[in-house]
Amino acid sequence: MEKLLEIKNLKTYFYTDEGIVKAVDDVSLKINKGETMCIVGESGCGKSITAMSILRLIPNPPGRIEGGEIVFEGRDLLKLSEEEVRSIRGNEISMIFQEPMTSLNPVFTIGNQIIEAIMLHQNLSKKAAVEKAVEVLKLVGIPRADEIINAYPHELSGGMRQRVMIAMAMVCNPKLLIADEPTTALDVTIQAQILDLMRKLKEDTKTSIMLITHDLGVVAEMADYISVMYSGKIVEEAKVLELFKNPLHPYTSGLLASKPQIHIDKEKLYAIPGQVPSSFDLPKGCYFYPRCERAMDICEQCAPKLKQIHDGHYVACHLYGGEENE
Amino acid sequence: MNDVILSVKRLKKYFPIRAGVFQRTVGFVKAVDDISLELKRGETLGLVGESGCGKSTTGRTILRLIEKTDGEVFFEGKDIYRLKREELRRLRPNMQIIFQDPYSSLNPRMTVGEIIGEALIEHKVADKNTVEDKVQEVLEMCGLSLFHMKRYPHEFSGGQRQRIGIARVLALKPKFIVCDEPVSALDVSIQSQIVNLLCELQQKFHFSYLFISHDLSVVKHISHRVGVMYLGSLVELADKKEIYTNPLHPYTQALLSAVPVADPTVQRVRNILEGDIPSPANPPKGCKFHTRCPYTKDICRAEVPEYKNVGNNHFVACHRIGR
Numbered sequence: 181m182e183k184l185l186e187i188k189n190l191k192t193y194f195y196t197d198e199g200i201v202k203a204v205d206d207v208s209l210k211i212n213k214g215e216t217m218c219i220v221g222e223s224g225c226g227k228s229i230t231a232m233s234i235l236r237l238i239p240n241p242p243g244r245i246e247g248g249e250i251v252f253e254g255r256d257l258l259k260l261s262e263e264e265v266r267s268i269r270g271n272e273i274s275m276i277f278q279e280p281m282t283s284l285n286p287v288f289t290i291g292n293q294i295i296e297a298i299m300l301h302q303n304l305s306k307k308a309a310v311e312k313a314v315e316v317l318k319l320v321g322i323p324r325a326d327e328i329i330n331a332y333p334h335e336l337s338g339g340m341r342q343r344v345m346i347a348m349a350m351v352c353n354p355k356l357l358i359a360d361e362p363t364t365a366l367d368v369t370i371q372a373q374i375l376d377l378m379r380k381l382k383e384d385t386k387t388s389i390m391l392i393t394h395d396l397g398v399v400a401e402m403a404d405y406i407s408v409m410y411s412g413k414i415v416e417e418a419k420v421l422e423l424f425k426n427p428l429h430p431y432t433s434g435l436l437a438s439k440p441q442i443h444i445d446k447e448k449l450y451a452i453p454g455q456v457p458s459s460f461d462l463p464k465g466c467y468f469y470p471r472c473e474r475a476m477d478i479c480e481q482c483a484p485k486l487k488q489i490h491d492g493h494y495v496a497c498h499l500y501g502g503e504e505n506e
Numbered sequence: 507m508n509d510v511i512l513s514v515k516r517l518k519k520y521f522p523i524r525a526g527v528f529q530r531t532v533g534f535v536k537a538v539d540d541i542s543l544e545l546k547r548g549e550t551l552g553l554v555g556e557s558g559c560g561k562s563t564t565g566r567t568i569l570r571l572i573e574k575t576d577g578e579v580f581f582e583g584k585d586i587y588r589l590k591r592e593e594l595r596r597l598r599p600n601m602q603i604i605f606q607d608p609y610s611s612l613n614p615r616m617t618v619g620e621i622i623g624e625a626l627i628e629h630k631v632a633d634k635n636t637v638e639d640k641v642q643e644v645l646e647m648c649g650l651s652l653f654h655m656k657r658y659p660h661e662f663s664g665g666q667r668q669r670i671g672i673a674r675v676l677a678l679k680p681k682f683i684v685c686d687e688p689v690s691a692l693d694v695s696i697q698s699q700i701v702n703l704l705c706e707l708q709q710k711f712h713f714s715y716l717f718i719s720h721d722l723s724v725v726k727h728i729s730h731r732v733g734v735m736y737l738g739s740l741v742e743l744a745d746k747k748e749i750y751t752n753p754l755h756p757y758t759q760a761l762l763s764a765v766p767v768a769d770p771t772v773q774r775v776r777n778i779l780e781g782d783i784p785s786p787a788n789p790p791k792g793c794k795f796h797t798r799c800p801y802t803k804d805i806c807r808a809e810v811p812e813y814k815n816v817g818n819n820h821f822v823a824c825h826r827i828g829r
Binding site for chain 2: 222223337339340367368369370371372373375376394395396397398399400401403420421424425434435436438439440441442443446448449450451452453455456
């Protein structure tokens with residue numbers, strides 16, 4: 181498989197009055213062409229910040245990318261000028277956000293906002309841009325696209341707004357679509373529609389998708405490859421079937437066991453004890469150590485590195501040997 | 507065990523829509539439209555539906571936190587809408603609510619001890635001398651420590667705050683609790699802690715829960731019976747097992763098939779619903795679901811289907827069933 185994007189040792193820190201928050205701490209991952217890569221984790225684990233770092237959308241101050249490389253088609257995005265990054269944003273890499281109401285501008289029509297992106301990136305005339313906008317709205321399954329184009333965001337429902345966001349993101353045929361919790365704010369029946377749409381678009385356009393979510397159900401349905409994050413670090417990554425069948429890290433298996441399943445009956449849910457540690461007060465060794473049921477002495481002392489256990493299955497845990505990831 | 511603690515009969519709650527200079531009523535949002543249900547002691551009834559279908563309003567109208575438009579609510583045989591203010595107040599400790607958002611339902615200026623203690627003193631469950639012991643007792647039951655009593659809500663994480671909310675309710679020793687999306691704002695690993703806590707407390711104290719949630723997996727885990735709402739009405743209600751294995755209403759079928767399963771080896775046939783939920787201010791005539799239903803016939807557009815028992819205490823409102 182050909183690599184589209186590779187992140188190497190990314191470090192994104194936030195400098196606050198209370199101290200340094202290592203939101204993304206030495207994260208490496210890659211996204212192959214035509215693949216859906218999912219980042220799973222609980223709130224505050226750094227999954228959104230990883231995505232924002234790719235597009236260099238980290239507000240500075242307080243945030244800063246402190247190190248690492250983000251290689252997209254041979255270029256390091258972190259070394260590009262602001263001008264060059266702008267030509268990539270929305271054109272080659274685009275992003276959809278969780279809350280479609282806050283990411284659409286309420287004072288402009290839907291059409292206006294889509295056309296803006298087209299004209300900015302593709303040098304089309306206004307008329308051609310309008311046609312293209314209608315076409316892309318039809319593509320994402322919006323009925324009466326030629327009327328909706330003149331509607332304002334508040335006139336549309338949540339599911340429709342998310343469709344508009346996807347239309348906007350797809351209009352320049354990006355190579356990578358970053359979707360940050362795209363269905364979290366939606367109802368299940370609408371979520372099913374949107375996930376279905378994303379799958380269809382991926383097949384038709386061969387766009388790679390980086391999907392960020394906390395919902396393991398969504399992951400199981402969408403992902404080819406999964407990275408699990410905990411407190412700013414990747415603790416496990418593997419292909420989707422492998423990860424669900426054979427989760428290695430105690431956090432991953434705990435997460436899978438604690439989710440009630442609609443097709444399985446369980447007497448009692450497993451619960452991971454304790455809470456996610458505060459970013460200001462992280463444990464010295466493995467960040468998961470205080471909550472881990474299989475913790476050993478070494479876990480308290482030194483942080484485990486991400487290691488390959490078998491083909492394409494990486495885990496950062498002292499329970500496993502295996503060769504070290506370079 | 508099998509006695510009915512709560513009985514709701516044809517409950518309706520309409521919110522007026524006002525417009526114009528004189529704020530004339532131009533229509534109604536039928537948030538709760540003719541709902542009937544019963545809840546037994548020690549039982550959990552799950553109420554599911556999509557946002558805006560009226561599940562929360564149902565919960566609040568049952569507790570008389572907002573006034574009904576029509577219908578009756580019997581709590582232990584008494585119609586709570588016929589009670590006088592003082593009588594209702596005396597009944598309050600028996601029927602409580604746990605809210606979704608643990609951030610906005612706790613007073614930021616009060617310590618946890620005060621938050622829980624206030625309810626105890628207000629309802630004369632404890633006096634000033636015994637209140638501290640009582641608070642300690644419930645905090646421990648909810649998995650919190652004694653030193654937490656002197657802390658303020660902002661010092662806690664989401665899961666801990668939800669525990670405080672539960673402790674506050676638990677302190678009053680209620681018989682019936684409305685749980686309004688109690689785990690929706692929490693992360694998966696914390697969610698299961700709270701769900702387990704609610705289950706344990708129910709076994710210990712025989713609480714009856716009305717568990718409102720949009721998450722069908724959680725509802726399936728915690729409930730004994732499940733009701734499905736669509737646009738203010740119950741479309742189906744049955745035993746948990748029955749409804750998840752043999753859903754009759756097309757909406758329930760679609761809802762269940764839309765839930766993502768956390769197992770990539772499970773291949774499912776999905777029936778994806780078209781379109782959005784209609785506005786509750788202007789619901790479709792006849793069967794409210796007919797605009798999205800794959801089996802719509804003429805009768806669905808014309809007549810409201812009757813909500814009836816099709817055997818085995820399986821209630822459903824659909825023209826396709828029982829004809």
